[in-house]
Amino acid sequence: MRKISVIGIGAGNPEHMTIQAINALNRADVLLIPLKGDEKAFLADARRDICARFLTNPACRILDYAVPVRNADGVYEDGVRDWHQAIAAIYERTLLNDLGEDETLGLLVWGDPMLYDSTLRIVDHVRAAGHVAFEMEVIPGITSVQALCAGHGIALNRIGLPVEITTGRRLAEGWPAATRDALVMLDGVQAFKTVQDPDAEIWWGAYLGTPHEILLSGRLADMAETIAQTRSRARAEHGWIMDTYLIRRPAADAEEDAA
Template identity: 55%
Template sequence: MVGIGAGDPDQLTIQAVKALGRAEVFFVLDKGPAKDDLVRLRREILDRHLGAGDHRVVEARDPRRDRNPADAAAYAAAVEDWHDRRAELYERMILDELSEDGCGAFLVWGDPSLYDSTLRIVERVAARGRVAFDYEVIPGITSVQALAASHRVVLNRIGGPVEITTGRRLAEGFPAGVDDVVVMLDADTTFRSLDDPDLDIYWGAYLGTPDEMLMHGRVADVGSSIARTRADARRRKGWIMDIYLLRRRPPGPGAGPGPGPADHRPSAAPADADILE
């Protein structure tokens, strides 16, 4: 399992490039026509680092799952069922496509340890006992790191904690005991529901790709612009991967986001959005 970063082929570590060179088969999940870009980016990464080497790319259709469960229990059940069907698919791919002493690789967005199911599913395949194999995890640059780098911010205050959570959990309220929260997997722009005038947001979508979009400012000022920009981008491309940092302003005058890179507004963006490309 090779962490390949947030989308930029240059984000691969030297360790990851060496691992790609050892693999003869690369397993890729096809998530449907709307997300062809994700398969294409993986192929671009292989072309960049391996060229026309002696390797194969094996694609399989990712099992569908319920994206709108009724409650937390239904969500857990839907994910468990999805993981089971993915494990069956991974097992079949390994048995059918990999030689007995061969080496295969899954290319994982970001890092396999952070909100990704690949490692859990490979462990499940191993536990089923139909195919014996060893496996290795190569860390990658996460979207959390890419977001902080693009906005030129440090994630934590001096001596302070950072919490990483999901939009589903943020809907229950801003986490207690922290002032800096990174939110992933938020399809509902949940930050708009937070009634806190002292929250700043650092938002990014398609990080590391030519379509990268960044916005930052007080949630009360830019939240609606982010929501419109996100909806427009998802409608235009058919998919979106985004992430954001929420930061509570410290008391005192002059608190707020630091300076960002020079403002560059894509033509498709709302005129009042602080968008950096």
């Protein structure tokens, strides 16, 4: 039977590749590389670097595909669903046209496939369409969250306290009610500026794991403007940016200090 291998490749440093991921890369008969936009050009290059460095299977075919553009007009959920269906159609065509019956298609997923990534949902669409039978395996990868915490040398959670992983768009709508600790991804609006707690602290990271990595941390009220300026300068210089950050507000009680 055909197989799809969804391989987490880490968040920017080729050395994030685990031995399990390298072995899965080398079991693939076809690898699909998505191409799209400036930021994605970097991501495509990073995938090629990983192949150049770790791929030892000379028979593996590397195929590019142009990622369809998501329709931003109309209802957001409809646009996302149509976009996923369009990518699912590309996976399906690849399985049918470019793979033999017992071959494996490798999908190289940024970071880890379980975190703010739709590859697994898109593979579900392919399965639901029912035009091609396949097995699937998932190989975990180092996430940008891990790279952020490692870069700053911090633990993600405080003792006994939850952390909410959310998006910049959601944070801009208001602080998450159930938690004092928020890990923010996909922030195109610099939502950290909307947090008005004078005692909040931030740990911010951009281009984590890459040669351009920037790490800044401190009291949010003191750092917000520095981060905003650093972010816009770096974005202008490189043409794209990916950043992630953790904000901690003082815990409501002293439970965190108990242990």
